[in-house]
Amino acid sequence: MAFNNDNLSKILREWGEKQQRSPENNENLKIQAVNSLKQPEEKITSQRPFRFRWIVFACTAAVLTIYFVGAFYNQLPIPSNSILTTPGVQYPQSSSGVGGDPNELGVSYGEATGLGEKNSAFNKVARRLTGYFGSTPASDTREFLKTDYHANIKTRKVGVMANRIQTFVRGFDGRVDTLSVDSRHAYITFVVPKDSFENFKEEIKSLVPDRFISEEDRSQNLLPQKKSIEQQTNSVSQILDGLQKDRAALINRHNTAIISLRRQLNGIFSEIKKLQLEITTDTIRQQQINSLIAYLQSQQRRVNQNISNENSRYNSELSSLDYKIKNSESQLKNLAAQDDMLAKTVETIEGSVSIEWISLFEILKLYVPTGWLVTIFGAIILLYILFGRRKQIDLP
């Protein structure tokens, strides 16, 4: 017969049952035992010895650890190089101005003029002189909102998160401006188009659970700047119109003057010709003719001089007007560029994301605030003090 656990167990079970038996003087022993049973006395409650010291020690140590480790982490210095101006990772040159195609990344943000940079003169002046532009009338309800976005992410994989965010920025036709990454911190600044900002935000939020990310949106209405640009544009346009009118009037005046002087010249020339053609034997008449011709020639010289003067004056005034017109046109161009830049600034979102490494302890604190942790451990201590259960049976 082949033995296995089942029939071996069965054999042992049967064997065990066979081994069970009562002693020969079973009844006597039973009577003795039953008679020895005493009636229960009054219960004297004795103080239950506290047996679970190790639980209390463990919970006390945990509470102390929470406070001291938490205090230690709060005192950790923030690395001084957490925000750098030089990128920590090499990326292809962005299309910034000289020799580059502004539309390489799908966005042209005035990099060529430098107006797109946060520290550009435009932005610095615009931000400082916001009040200078004066208050805009309440009737003007236009909005030119410039939005700034900042997110703070806590994660245990700083480098991986930084790479993902850069991918998102570029995926949404944005541009990474600055990048700084180390094992515990990362800081990324970027711009993204306004129309894809909401989707971009959703993607950023999907990277980590809600407890690990905090976001801040700030919007500023650039209407005062817009109004200032519009007012300057109007003013310069009016000046330009005036200059162009002046130029036209100058040309007209000059032409009229030249025509008149030429007419005079022609008249003088005709007179001279007529006198020269007159043939006379009268010497007195000949002298008169000569004297008249001399006079007319002097007039002719005078008129020529006037023509010359008129031309000089005209050229001078024309140059001056042309210079002013060119300046005005240049101003209008600049103002148009500023207006364009403002529109593009409003159409883009400047943002930054700072990424911090988070310890397991801090993760625990995010889910269970310190107060709750202490409460839980305290409750455990209290429960075991009150209801400490015995593990082993007490033997007499």
Next chain:
Amino acid sequence: MSPEEELSLAARVKAGDKKALGLLWDAITPKLYGYLLNVLRDKTTAEDIFGQTWLKAISKINLFKAMGVRFSAWLFAIARNECKQQWRTRKYESMGEAIEDEPRSENENHQDKIFVKQILEKMTEDDRELLKLRYIAELSFKEMATVLNISAISARVRVHRALGRARSIIKQ
């Protein structure tokens, strides 16, 4: 007797109910005495320790707390302690002396009895004790764990291994 019945009787015994004690005695005595006889291999000593065990249990009945084990498991733990004290004081060897021949009943499979005896002789003391607690005392793994002061899982694993070693002995 079910564990619940046993615990109920034990509670009545605590309250001084002698009839309940008698019922417990009738239910547990065969297992307890059979276990002691197999462990001590001497009828006189087994009776002594059997009596001491019951008297101790009755005198200290208030110390018994259920905690998921039966009254009989507590009794077996007391009996085991008594055996150890006995061995310490008298330096008694459990397998040293032969016990009296057991009466053979008509329906008994004598071959199986010899077979088990031969297996037990070749096993270690610990394995023998495990099998006796399991099959004579009919304790559950949890009760065995309480008696032996080990975890229930360890008790289960040890019994399984003991059976495995028994099978190996059979194959040899």
